[in-house]
Amino acid sequence: MKVIQYNLQVRDTGKMNPEDIARDARGLGADAVVLNTGGIYAWYESRVPFHHINEFLPEGRDLLKKLIEACHKEGVYVIGRFDFSKAEDEVYLQHPEWFVKDPDGKPVIYGKERMGNWSLLVSTCINGGYRWEEFAGKVLEEAIGMLELDGVFFNAPHMEDCWCENCRRKYRNLYGVDLPGEKQEWNSGWKTRCLQDNMEFLYRRIKAADPALPVIMYYSTYQEQGMHQAENLEDKYKTADLICTEAQDILSAGKESLPYRWKPILNMKLGRLPGKNLRPFGIIHSCPGMDWRHTGLPAAEYEYWMSQIPAAGGQLWHSLTGFDRTITDHRMLETVRQVNEKTAVSNRYLEDAAPVVDAWILWSGSKKELAMAKAFLECHISFEFLNLLLLEQNLNPEQYPLLMVADGSRLKTKQLQYLREYVARGGRLFVEKTDSETDTVLEELMGIVPETMCTGSLQAAYGELPETSGLRSRLEQTRYLPVRGQYLNVRPVEGTQKLITLIPPFAPPDGVGAPPERASMPVGHTEIPLAMMHPYGKGNVLSVCFELAELVTEIGLEDQKILLENLFAALAGENLKVRAWNLPDGVHLSVWEKQGRWMLQIVNGIGERPLRTANACGNLEIALRKETEGPVRGGSVLEHYPVRVISEKEWIRIQIDRLDVWDLIVVEEERDGLVEEKAFSNDTK
Structure with missing residues (x-):
């Protein structure tokens, strides 16, 4: 699946034409879109108390409902985005018990220095009523009943450090001691437990409203300095049907702080369960950092970064600020379209395939x-x-x-x-x-x-x-x-x-x-x-x-x-099973297998980052352990450069003339009907 998340801005509401947005999404190759639905802002006529309705919505016209209808006409699914992590200061004044408190008992406020006529946003507590039955449960029940959503996605669901009375009471009940004033002294499972409890409640509410509606939830991957304990994905799937994670390419942090060059691939590996064909979503933001979210990543950097998600067996999820009419850097849209075209081909070959693991x-x-x-x-x-x-x-x-x-x-x-x-x-x-x-x-x-x-x-x-x-x-x-x-x-x-x-x-x-x-x-x-x-x-x-x-x-x-x-x-x-006989640094290889067919996913990240151009390489050679005595054939299905497949006693050698950015090489037993012959050039021995 290929997903586009439109991060909508309330002041752009008047520019939104449902038919245009749906048609543009399909034109970019999207199978699904993620649209703002509820939480901080209600993008529909909500009747739940304290649910702030987008004040820019046109009167007498249910814009979100029209958007969903237009997307469905284009064959595009709609995933509702809900964010219960913050609420307006007016809500805090009426329900301070719903909100995060710092060690001094003060609320945590975001956007204090934002210019313009904006209210303050205050962090909500994961153990407070706002994220439970008193607000979030009612919003979900209402939205699912009013809107024909195809999925639910929770943004920013995790626990923020909190010392409110709700947290103190829960900690004491769980561990028999008072909540420490220093978070370094907290029980290592405290924040995970709070998230699990809240997600279990929200998941049950969604399934009660619509048992078939899939729920998408974040999973954690790795930290450069190390983690206390890796996340148990089996537990994650108890409160989610699909999982996702982000791999932000934050160039604005400077060259000395660039993220690891294969971060998207690592994230996808960390989202897989052994023996189960569950493909995580990899969210890629189009910008070089949220501080520059209205501009796009350099095209070469963006393409190599995005390509890692489908190459590693993940489902590609684009995150864009605005929609086509309001996006100010249209170069990124062409890159999204190109990568989605290749992803569609790759997904067909990788369906039901398993990674080859040494x-x-x-x-x-x-x-x-x-x-x-x-x-x-x-x-x-x-x-x-x-x-x-x-x-x-x-x-x-x-x-x-x-x-x-x-x-x-x-x-x-x-x-x-x-x-x-x-x-x-x-x-x-x-x-x-x-x-x-x-x-x-x-x-x-x-x-x-x-x-x-x-x-x-x-x-x-x-x-x-x-x-x-x-x-x-x-x-x-x-x-x-x-x-x-x-x-x-x-x-x-x-x-x-x-x-x-x-x-x-x-x-x-x-x-x-x-x-x-x-x-x-x-x-x-x-x-x-x-x-x-x-x-x-x-x-x-x-x-x-x-x-x-x-x-x-x-x-x-x-x-x-x-x-x-x-x-x-x-x-x-x-x-x-796999040997890289001639692959340069900066090139990644992953191999997949299904019924006598091998799929070699190769991504090229050669060059100084951020990449300004794609640095093509050639004369690559990979070997696969031979599992069949019959003839084999192979070729490129994405970039279409010549490929030679040489069958030897123990190994199948694959020689690739050239790699630009991302290619999928298919190698298989020579039988009729396995590979579309027009899809690749090959030279088989």
């Missing part, structure tokens, strides 16, 4: 887990996330062939026991660990002597690959690999293979540059392992005892990336 990262939201995910993206390793809350007994190695445990992961003893059973049955476990906190189960899995560990920090140090390590591919002509940061010194048990050994620092940090006469290595070789392979049961455990993921993401030397790729390939063995 590894699952155990996820709790930590900074180190995020570093591992980014390192995998930089190295073109195919992965998905498995929330630690969903880690369970009897993990199937066929469904989860390789699991990744990031540095610093706080696994409980029971979870470690699950992993031990998993490896014993043939699973493969990749562990990165630099701290000395451990468990006897983890020591057993890693193949190390108990209580022999100590930690340290490395500068001006190296790793050495023994000739027998099997990791020297593309590193044959170098002896030392640069390492630094925290490391864990361990002693392996018999049968544990050392893959990398430590070369200690040749100088302290203040002596690395001068004098060169003293730059000789004090020790040319040690038996201190930096990486090890330990067979356990029918499986294997690969342990990395230094901060490799952070080296790849923060330094990113070619040798460091090659090392991670080689380590991963050594552990995966014949289970490795």
Whole structure:
């Protein structure tokens, strides 16, 4: 599905022509639109007390109802947008118990310095009556009864920090203590619990009014500094039928603060549940920051950013300020139309397809887990996330062939026991660990002597690959690999293979540059392992005892990336399904599979951001593990450049002449009726 959210401004109400807006939405390729409906402003003739009706609505003409009718005539669904996060100051004066209070008991006010004849907006409390039966429940019941909506979307539903009496009472009832004055001391599940309770109420009210009406709810993804705990999507789907998240490309923050270049892709991965074909919505704002929301992102940046959502299996949701007649930067509309055209083609191929996964990262939201995910993206390793809350007994190695445990992961003893059973049955476990906190189960899995560990920090140090390590591919002509940061010194048990050994620092940090006469290595070789392979049961455990993921993401030397790729390939063995044989940095690959057909989604983000032009690249090569003995064929269905498919003994090699921004390469068994021949150029061997 392709969605366009029109963020309507009340003073533009008189310019709104329902037929034009509906026709323009269909012309841009929208399957659905999101329209302001209720909450801060009522965009219809509401009779609910304290529901502020848009004062610019034309008298005697139900504009929103006409808009919905016009959209339906164009075959466009309408999702009602409700925002109960704020209300006017006049409402606060009559019901102060509905609103957020700071630690001093004062309301939280937005837009105090906004020029013009505007009322103040005051934040509502998630535990107050406004967001429950006294207001929100009545508004939803009324709107669903009056309007032919096709869905409900809640904007800004989350809890704002609050110390009102409602919150104090609820906290005391839940946890048996008073609500702390410092939010850092709050129970880690407090805000999540409040959101769940409120959403459960609103969800029930909607389903009571119309059981078939889908509810769309935000899900949280990641924070660069790490999170206390990742969100449990199974719980999220108890109060939502569909989920969404935003990936704002905030260029106005400056080049030093640009969001991660593959943020939309990460967001989509974090919105998937293993084994379930549930596609999250990815919301992309058209502007370079809300402070410049009346202008558009540079076209090249916007196209690459948007393309990541459908390429990662998400549903694309555009967020525009205004509608076609009031939008002041029409260049963005052409970019939206172009990407929607490609998305429509991509969606047809990806319907009911599943991602091809070489590894699952155990996820709790930590900074180190995020570093591992980014390192995998930089190295073109195919992965998905498995929330630690969903880690369970009897993990199937066929469904989860390789699991990744990031540095610093706080696994409980029971979870470690699950992993031990998993490896014993043939699973493969990749562990990165630099701290000395451990468990006897983890020591057993890693193949190390108990209580022999100590930690340290490395500068001006190296790793050495023994000739027998099997990791020297593309590193044959170098002896030392640069390492630094925290490391864990361990002693392996018999049968544990050392893959990398430590070369200690040749100088302290203040002596690395001068004098060169003293730059000789004090020790040319040690038996201190930096990486090890330990067979356990029918499986294997690969342990990395230094901060490799952070080296790849923060330094990113070619040798460091090659090392991670080689380590991963050594552990995966014949289970490795995808290899990026020639993909440059700045290009992302994801692979999907359905009934003998592979879909390779490739997005190009090469260049200094924000991108001013698309920087085409060529001579790309990708390999897929061969699963059929018959002939295969393939080609491009989006950009239509020549593609060669070469079938070898173990691999299918796909060679792509050129990539502009986003292409979908389809590879399949050569049978009639699978691929529209006119859709691509191909050269199959």
